[in-house]
Amino acid sequence: MVIKVYGSMFSFATLRVLLCLAEKDIDFELITVDLASEEHKKPHMLALNPFGQVPAFEDGDLKLFESRAIARCISLTYAGKGTDLINSDPKKAAVEDVWLEVGAHKFDPAVGTLVWELCMKRFLFGQNGDEDIVNEEEKKLVSMLDVYEARLSESKYLGGDSFSLADLSHMPIIKFLMGTEVKRVFEARPHVNAWVADMLARPSCVKVFGVPAY
Amino acid sequence: MATPPVKVYGPALSTAVSRVLVCLLEKDVPFQLVPVSMAKLEHKKPDYIKMQPFGQVPAFQDEDITLFESRAICRYIAEKYPNKGTAGLFGTNPLVKASIDQWLEAESQSFNPPSSVLTFQLVFASRMKLKQDEALIKQNEAKLVKVLDVYENRLESSRYLAGDEFTFADLSHLPNTQYLVDKTDRAELFTSRKNVSRWWSEISTRTAWKKVVEMQNA
Numbered sequence: 028m029v030i031k032v033y034g035s036m037f038s039f040a041t042l043r044v045l046l047c048l049a050e051k052d053i054d055f056e057l058i059t060v061d062l063a064s065e066e067h068k069k070p071h072m073l074a075l076n077p078f079g080q081v082p083a084f085e086d087g088d089l090k091l092f093e094s095r096a097i098a099r100c101i102s103l104t105y106a107g108k109g110t111d112l113i114n115s116d117p118k119k120a121a122v123e124d125v126w127l128e129v130g131a132h133k134f135d136p137a138v139g140t141l142v143w144e145l146c147m148k149r150f151l152f153g154q155n156g157d158e159d160i161v162n163e164e165e166k167k168l169v170s171m172l173d174v175y176e177a178r179l180s181e182s183k184y185l186g187g188d189s190f191s192l193a194d195l196s197h198m199p200i201i202k203f204l205m206g207t208e209v210k211r212v213f214e215a216r217p218h219v220n221a222w223v224a225d226m227l228a229r230p231s232c233v234k235v236f237g238v239p240a241y
Numbered sequence: 242m243a244t245p246p247v248k249v250y251g252p253a254l255s256t257a258v259s260r261v262l263v264c265l266l267e268k269d270v271p272f273q274l275v276p277v278s279m280a281k282l283e284h285k286k287p288d289y290i291k292m293q294p295f296g297q298v299p300a301f302q303d304e305d306i307t308l309f310e311s312r313a314i315c316r317y318i319a320e321k322y323p324n325k326g327t328a329g330l331f332g333t334n335p336l337v338k339a340s341i342d343q344w345l346e347a348e349s350q351s352f353n354p355p356s357s358v359l360t361f362q363l364v365f366a367s368r369m370k371l372k373q374d375e376a377l378i379k380q381n382e383a384k385l386v387k388v389l390d391v392y393e394n395r396l397e398s399s400r401y402l403a404g405d406e407f408t409f410a411d412l413s414h415l416p417n418t419q420y421l422v423d424k425t426d427r428a429e430l431f432t433s434r435k436n437v438s439r440w441w442s443e444i445s446t447r448t449a450w451k452k453v454v455e456m457q458n459a
Contacts, residue, residue: 096342121308121316
């Protein structure tokens with residue numbers, strides 16, 4: 028029975044799960060949830076995700092929500108298939124976890140307003156972002172990427188020498204930001220730039236987004 | 242007794258630090274709590290930044306490994322000591338692990354943001370002589386209410402968030418909820434919901450958490 032992902036190509040969290048499945052060479056069916064008509068808040072979707080969000084995930088009898096939990100589950104269940112996304116050495120896995128958490132608790136909030144101005148406003152209201160706000164918010168991205176630059180000068184990927192869930196979980200938002208004016212902040216930092224180029228050239232990225240993004 | 246190799250850096254009052262402390266206590270892992278004076282900006286000094294590049298607490302060391310981000314630290318502790326103290330905090334079989342991870346992400350993504358803002362505004366702002374932001378309080382209380390409604394429904398059919406056993410998914414809620422229930426006038430957000438109230442009562446009276454609260458009030 029094929030894995031089902033309920034979500035939208037416009038949802039970073041959904042893309043996180045699709046990239047994970049692509050890395051693991053696992054077939055899936057994307058059941059599109061129409062975010063614009065608030066389908067994710069309707070009863071049939073609340074039954075799959077009580078927080079009224081996407082994605083939701085089904086693998087046989089297993090039903091899950093929360094993209095990072097889904098990605099972790101896929102990585103553990105299908106260890107040995109496709110790319111290994113969690114290091115088998117517990118100490119290395121712990122460092123990968125640190126940067127997965129950094130992505131969730133530091134990076135995502137730091138770029139939240141940028142994403143709203145440059146992505147959501149257009150998607151939801153057909154409006155352009157406010158330049159003043161974008162310029163102000165870019166400073167948060169600068170501070171964040173200074174830390175990432177220092178980290179990535181120590182190791183090829185965030186968690187260490189191997190690509191892991193820590194890197195993958197950043198891919199959807201970074202792919203989007205690289206298509207906007209703030210890509211200059213990534214490009215100005217050589218290790219960050221190389222890391223981004225590496226990730227966006229991965230076959231999983233090509234598979235999910237159709238064409239190489241960078 | 243030799244100094245324990247496990248070191249936690251930061252004040253027990255910090256919600257993130259207390260998350261790590263309660264996990265260590267649940268697992269019966271000896272540790273040393275190393276004070277970091279935030280008033281003296283010790284967390285922004287170069288020696289500390291080497292451990293935690295964002296200049297935040299906690300930082301954690303165990304033998305040759307240095308970690309940060311409280312939930313990552315806790316996962317490492319549970320993985321390293323599966324048979325010590327409370328078992329199964331992160332689950333032993335794949336289905337249970339998945340459920341725990343799901344509800345831990347719910348805590349991390351849905352519960353933590355509004356409850357952290359409320360904790361800061363209602364508990365720490367005045368201690369730091371900062372003015373409370375009424376609009377922010379109202380906005381985040383509304384968000385938290387929606388999350389607690391989901392929890393109320395979940396806990397109707399499940400003793401704990403991930404299932405019938407206490408797990409890290411429950412534990413992760415202790416720090417912020419303790420402040421909101423104990424140190425603000427918003428306790429009724431939790432206590433007025435029958436199942437949430439029952440759940441809070443059970444998890445907050447665990448021995449390990451009571452010890453952490455004692456450390457915070459010392």
